[in-house]
Amino acid sequence: MSVLRPLDKLPSLNTATILLVGTEDALLQQLADSMLKEDCASELKVHLAKSLPLPSSVNRPRIDLIVFVVNLHSKYSLQNTEESLHHVDASFFLGKVCFLATGAGRESHCSIHRHTVVRLAHSYQSPLLYCDLEVEGFRATMAQRLVRMLQICAGHVPGVSALNLLSLLRSSEGPSLEDM
Amino acid sequence: MDETVAEFIKRTILKITMNELITILKAWDFLSESQLQTINFRQRKESVVQHLVRLCEEKHASLNDAALLDIIYTQFHQHQKVWDVFQMSKGPGEDVDLFDIKQFKNSFKKILQRALKNSAQETKENAVWFESAWGNSNSQTTSRTPSSAPPARARTLWGQTFETHNSTTPLQERNLGLDINMDSRIIHENIVEKERVQQITQETFGDYPQPQLEFAQYKLETKFKSDLNRSILAEREEPLRCLIKFSSPHLLEALKSLAPAGIADAPLSPLLTCIPNKRMNYFKIRDK
Numbered sequence: 001m002s003v004l005r006p007l008d009k010l011p012s013l014n015t016a017t018i019l020l021v022g023t024e025d026a027l028l029q030q031l032a033d034s035m036l037k038e039d040c041a042s043e044l045k046v047h048l049a050k051s052l053p054l055p056s057s058v059n060r061p062r063i064d065l066i067v068f069v070v071n072l073h074s075k076y077s078l079q080n081t082e083e084s085l086h087h088v089d090a091s092f093f094l095g096k097v098c099f100l101a102t103g104a105g106r107e108s109h110c111s112i113h114r115h116t117v118v119r120l121a122h123s124y125q126s127p128l129l130y131c132d133l134e135v136e137g138f139r140a141t142m143a144q145r146l147v148r149m150l151q152i153c154a155g156h157v158p159g160v161s162a163l164n165l166l167s168l169l170r171s172s173e174g175p176s177l178e179d180m
Numbered sequence: 181m182d183e184t185v186a187e188f189i190k191r192t193i194l195k196i197t198m199n200e201l202i203t204i205l206k207a208w209d210f211l212s213e214s215q216l217q218t219i220n221f222r223q224r225k226e227s228v229v230q231h232l233v234r235l236c237e238e239k240h241a242s243l244n245d246a247a248l249l250d251i252i253y254t255q256f257h258q259h260q261k262v263w264d265v266f267q268m269s270k271g272p273g274e275d276v277d278l279f280d281i282k283q284f285k286n287s288f289k290k291i292l293q294r295a296l297k298n299s300a301q302e303t304k305e306n307a308v309w310f311e312s313a314w315g316n317s318n319s320q321t322t323s324r325t326p327s328s329a330p331p332a333r334a335r336t337l338w339g340q341t342f343e344t345h346n347s348t349t350p351l352q353e354r355n356l357g358l359d360i361n362m363d364s365r366i367i368h369e370n371i372v373e374k375e376r377v378q379q380i381t382q383e384t385f386g387d388y389p390q391p392q393l394e395f396a397q398y399k400l401e402t403k404f405k406s407d408l409n410r411s412i413l414a415e416r417e418e419p420l421r422c423l424i425k426f427s428s429p430h431l432l433e434a435l436k437s438l439a440p441a442g443i444a445d446a447p448l449s450p451l452l453t454c455i456p457n458k459r460m461n462y463f464k465i466r467d468k
Contacts, residue, residue: 049370
């Protein structure tokens with residue numbers, strides 16, 4: 001299967017799986033470590049991938065949330081994300097995908113304009129989060145946030161679904177893209 | 181306080197920049213808060229230095245105190261020095277035993293103090309720094325006439341860190357060793373790809389440290405190539421002149437780490453990887 005589908009597998013008991021997609025393995029690894037430090041009633045699993053499609057030989061659990069990590073310092077990172085997005089089924093974009101832009105803090109190093117990722121996230125109807133993953137404090141906070149999002153996407157939070165969360169996040173967004 | 185100590189302190193303080201001065205003086209902890217408050221740090225540096233030296237005299241600073249100040253200055257500027265690093269290892273037949281770092285530090289200090297006179301120590305985090313001076317402490321350092329032999333005053337400074345290996349190794353190096361995180365909850369999907377990159381990098385760059393290089397320069401005289409179909413630049417007949425310069429404190433190591441870090445695809449362009457083989461780092465590139 002070269003396209004990831006959200007509901008093509010049965011969930012495992014009390015397990016929530018997140019897939020982090022990004023070119024810089026070191027950053028993904030650090031984020032994964034931070035997430036696993038969080039206290040969480042669900043059993044967490046973090047899959048790290050450089051790009052999609054994923055190798056088909058692996059026996060993997062159902063993926064509840066995909067986070068595309070884009071490093072604003074690297075055009076290569078953006079290009080990789082754009083190409084990987086083609087291998088994600090449309091139904092994933094109902095709250096189970098989000099974009100994470102890192103590196104905004106060091107503006108002089110940014111080779112991707114912020115608007116580019118904003119537009120990308122907007123065209124995929126998915127939330128965009130900013131976090132300088134290299135900074136431990138910011139990373140820990142983002143890890144917390146992602147764990148909560150993941151639990152919701154895995155259906156472990158009664159009364160809140162991924163789609164609910166998506167519409168909540170959308171309504172709190174600032175001015176629409178056209179106004180910018 | 182004798183002249184040599186005063187001179188030593190004066191020269192050390194002169195090296196410190198104004199914006200670091202207060203921080204370093206506080207770290208030194210020799211002059212009290214109230215004494216530091218009497219100094220107007222906004223004056224010219226020479227006046228500040230003179231004032232500080234006077235205060236040190238009043239407090240009878242010893243050579244040890246001056247050496248401590250120097251150690252602290254070096255700690256702040258450790259990145260500006262070239263260090264020799266030694267790793268402690270067990271001799272044949274010895275057991276590896278876990279030691280208590282505090283006890284180790286204390287006994288290490290005592291051994292140093294016994295073996296080397298005129299040595300000052302400072303512990304900071306997980307490191308023990310010490311400085312020792314050789315030479316005749318009675319000789320004048322300021323006077324150098326042809327008749328008197330210049331004093332042999334050598335100072336060695338080395339810091340040894342006792343941090344565990346993990347925290348000092350950058351993450352890139354961990355990946356090169358394919359030291360996959362022990363946590364089984366983290367799964368690397370692209371193991372095969374990572375191994376491929378690792379292998380290509382090793383084939384291209386070898387296992388040993390790369391030769392030290394700081395620049396590579398490429399002078400391009402090629403026609404402009406673009407993915408876009410229409411481009412004013414692509415329609416030019418003459419080659420475009422362009423100079424690309426790569427600079428880094430350690431260029432070849434940086435290139436070696438590009439693919440494992442995920443910043444570039446492997447294999448890298450042969451224009452970059454041929455540098456050690458061709459023993460060149462200035463290139464002129466023309467269209468064939």
